[in-house]
Amino acid sequence: MSNTDLAVIILAAGKGTRMKSALHKVLHPLGGRPMLHHLLDTVEQLAPSRKIIVVGADKEQVENSTGNHCEIVVQDPQNGTGHAVQVTRDQLHGFSGDVLVLYGDVPMLSVATLQKLLDVRQGTGQPAVVVLGFETADTKTYGRLVVDDNGALMAIVEHKDATTEQKAIRLCNSGIMALDGNKMFQLLEQLEDNNAAGELYLTDIVAIARAKGLECAVSLASEAEVTGINSRSELAQAEAAFQTAKRQQFMNDGVTLLDPSSVYFSHDTVIAADVLIEANVIFGPGVTVGKDVTIKGFSHIEGATIAKGATVGPYARLRPGADVGAGAKIGNFVEVKKSTIEEGAKVSHLSYIGDAIVGAKANIGAGTITCNYDGFNKSLTEIGKGAFIGSNTALVAPVKVGDGAIVGAGSVVTREVSEDALAVTRAQQKEINGWAAAFRNKQKKK
Numbered sequence: 449m450s451n452t453d454l455a456v457i458i459l460a461a462g463k464g465t466r467m468k469s470a471l472h473k474v475l476h477p478l479g480g481r482p483m484l485h486h487l488l489d490t491v492e493q494l495a496p497s498r499k500i501i502v503v504g505a506d507k508e509q510v511e512n513s514t515g516n517h518c519e520i521v522v523q524d525p526q527n528g529t530g531h532a533v534q535v536t537r538d539q540l541h542g543f544s545g546d547v548l549v550l551y552g553d554v555p556m557l558s559v560a561t562l563q564k565l566l567d568v569r570q571g572t573g574q575p576a577v578v579v580l581g582f583e584t585a586d587t588k589t590y591g592r593l594v595v596d597d598n599g600a601l602m603a604i605v606e607h608k609d610a611t612t613e614q615k616a617i618r619l620c621n622s623g624i625m626a627l628d629g630n631k632m633f634q635l636l637e638q639l640e641d642n643n644a645a646g647e648l649y650l651t652d653i654v655a656i657a658r659a660k661g662l663e664c665a666v667s668l669a670s671e672a673e674v675t676g677i678n679s680r681s682e683l684a685q686a687e688a689a690f691q692t693a694k695r696q697q698f699m700n701d702g703v704t705l706l707d708p709s710s711v712y713f714s715h716d717t718v719i720a721a722d723v724l725i726e727a728n729v730i731f732g733p734g735v736t737v738g739k740d741v742t743i744k745g746f747s748h749i750e751g752a753t754i755a756k757g758a759t760v761g762p763y764a765r766l767r768p769g770a771d772v773g774a775g776a777k778i779g780n781f782v783e784v785k786k787s788t789i790e791e792g793a794k795v796s797h798l799s800y801i802g803d804a805i806v807g808a809k810a811n812i813g814a815g816t817i818t819c820n821y822d823g824f825n826k827s828l829t830e831i832g833k834g835a836f837i838g839s840n841t842a843l844v845a846p847v848k849v850g851d852g853a854i855v856g857a858g859s860v861v862t863r864e865v866s867e868d869a870l871a872v873t874r875a876q877q878k879e880i881n882g883w884a885a886a887f888r889n890k891q892k893k894k
Contacts, residue, residue, distance in 0.1 A: 453545035454496040454566070455629065458487065459532045460552030461504030461523040466679040472506040474552035475513055476683055479690045480714035480733045482513060483555035483677060491550070493559045494566075500539050501552070502532045528647025529623070530639040537633055546570070547627045549650065553677045554624065556686065557669070565667040569626040575663040576631045577654055579604065580624040582671045590620035591651060593666055601664035604651045619666070621651065622674035631662065714750075726762070734768065744780075752784075755791075773808070786826075787818075790833070802826075803845065807833035813857060815840040832867065 464473025474484040484501075491499060499518040503510045504526045511520050519539055523532050533549055540547070546569050548562065561580070569578045579601060581593045589607040592614050596602055604621050605614050627635075638656045639648040654664050677683050694713040695705060702721030705711050710727045717731045720739040729743055732750025737743070741754050744761030751768025754760060757775045764778045769786030772778060776789045779796035787801045790808040795801055797814035803826045804818045810831050818829040819842055827845035831837065835849050838857030849855060850867030859873040 451495040452497045454494060454548065455498035455500065455540055455543055455545060456491050456494070456496045456548045456550060457533060457536055458484070458491075458499070458501045458518075458550045458552050459529060460484065460510060461502050461526050461532055462553070463505045464553075464678070467683075468680070472509040473678070475509055476677070478555055478677075478683070478686055478715075479694070481716075483683075483686075484510070484513065484552045486555035486715070487550060487552060487557065488514070488517070490557055490559055490562065491548075494548075494562060496548075497545075498540065498543070500536050502535060527641070528645070529650035530636060530648035530652065533650055534633075534636050534639075534648070540629065540633075543629045545629050547629045547632055549623075549625045549627065551623060551676060554622070554674055555677070556673050556675065556689070557624075558673060561667075561669045561673055565624070565626045565669075568665050568667040569628070571665075573663045573665075574628070575601075575665040576628045576635070576657045577601070577662070577664040578626040579654065579664070579666055580622045580626075580669050580674060581619050581666045582622055582669050582674050583618045584620055584671045585618070587615070587618060587620055592617040593619045593621055595619065595666060599666065601654060601666050602658065604654050606651075622669065623650070624669075624674065625650070625653075626667075627653075631657075635660075720756075729761075738774070801829075804829040804831065804843075806831045807835060807851065809833060810835045810837070812837045813839035813841065817842055819844045 460474045462473060467473050467476065475482040478486060500521055501510060501514065501518045502521050502523050504523050507522055521535050521539060523535050546566055565578055565580055569575065579593060591604050591606045592610055593601060594603045594605055594614065635653050635656050639652055641648050657664050672689060677686050691712055695708040695711065698719055699705055703719050704724045707727035711725055712730045714731050714733045716733055718736040720737060722740050723737055724742045726743065726745040728746045730748045734751040735749050737754045738756040740757045742759045747761035747764040749766040752766035752770035754772045755774040758772045760778045763780045765783040767785035770784040771788045773789055773791040775792045777794040777796060778784060781798045782795050783800045785802040787804040789795060789806045792809040793806045795812040799812055799815060800817045802818050803820040806812065810833060816837050820826050820829065829843045829845045830848040832849055832851035832853060834852045836854045838855050838859065840858045841855050842860045844860065844862045847861055847864065849865040852868040853865045854870045855861055855865060856872035859871060861871060861873060865871040
């Protein structure tokens with residue numbers, strides 16, 4: 449249900465030059481998902497009536513990524529954070545609810561923190577401006593939040609302008625705010641660019657509000673939640689924090705990680721209890737793992753479903769569309785793509801199974817491949833229940849092997865194999881007695 453009293457503005461107009469990338473900064477992935485989409489997912493849980501993203505450079509990238517789920521406003525020229533909020537005037541004309549101002553490169557905010565920020569905005573005195581602050585031992589060059597004895601926000605002081613006494617303040621400014629939509633544009637109109645950068649700073653809105661006798665307040669968050677991502681190094685730090693949290697979450701939920709720091713999860717990974725995951729396993733997006741599964745080391749899994757009691761790896765690769773049934777086995781150096789491996793089936797060694805259905809309790813010998821691509825189209829291979837495919841077999845799709853059939857090792861199968869039949873396509877073995885010894889003697893004489 450939409451919250452008609454809430455609008456969200458996400459500032460994403462920065463050029464992200466420190467990323468040194470053709471990809472827009474806010475679209476760089478965190479846990480396999482663009483950081484902007486982490487923030488949008490959090491915002492969505494607040495059910496705002498309006499979601500506006502302010503963009504500048506690479507506008508098309510953000511539009512293509514978000515589709516029609518957000519309104520896109522262009523800030524041109526880019527004249528500071530205050531100006532970035534000003535350019536939403538047409539979209540928010542007549543809006544009188546609360547306005548959250550967020551940043552597309554701050555993706556780790558929680559719903560609870562944003563709700564608390566809104567609660568302060570609607571709380572005692574209904575302050576016109578509420579700033580999200582955080583306390584830290586290392587204040588770096590953050591702006592400081594100056595509060596009075598009652599906790600009311602008196603001013604935001606930039607680090608370079610702070611006195612020695614103010615620099616001792618540990619309460620810092622995240623830049624994130626909740627504003628009274630009735631008063632927001634009246635306050636923004638009074639921003640001035642009389643600063644070294646010649647820009648309109650959103651932080652100046654506090655001083656303007658105080659000068660009008662309006663209340664301002666602070667809501668608190670953890671430093672980790674409000675940390676921005678502006679470089680590849682900071683992205684790596686955020687990824688490390690994301691992975692640490694995911695690992696702890698899964699272990700709390702009953703998943704065994706033999707070497708937690710070597711296992712990497714995606715934002716949407718789903719793992720049931722009593723799953724054992726060995727070292728050096730990577731989960732890409734779209735993976736669901738059922739109870740009692742064992743995933744052995746050095747496996748890479750993406751877009752796959754693994755049912756109860758199955759075993760995967762070591763050194764296995766499950767690509768999108770892989771559906772591994774209950775109790776099935778995917779062994780070492782096996783790759784499965786867009787295929788169903790039914791209950792109890794085994795693909796144990798050195799095989800490629802693509803665009804296939806492998807029936808329940810079928811056994812796929814080492815070195816078997818499904819030849820699914822002819823250079824133009826992908827075709828289906830069907831292997832029946834209880835079928836046995838001998839080692840080093842090539843199944844040239846489209847092809848079907850019936851239930852209970854056996855294919856001899858080294859075969860190239862191009863036609864349907866009947867149920868319970870034996871198919872062998874290799875040439876008849878020929879032997880010439882003494883030929884090898886004669887060959888060696890001839891070579892020595894040369």
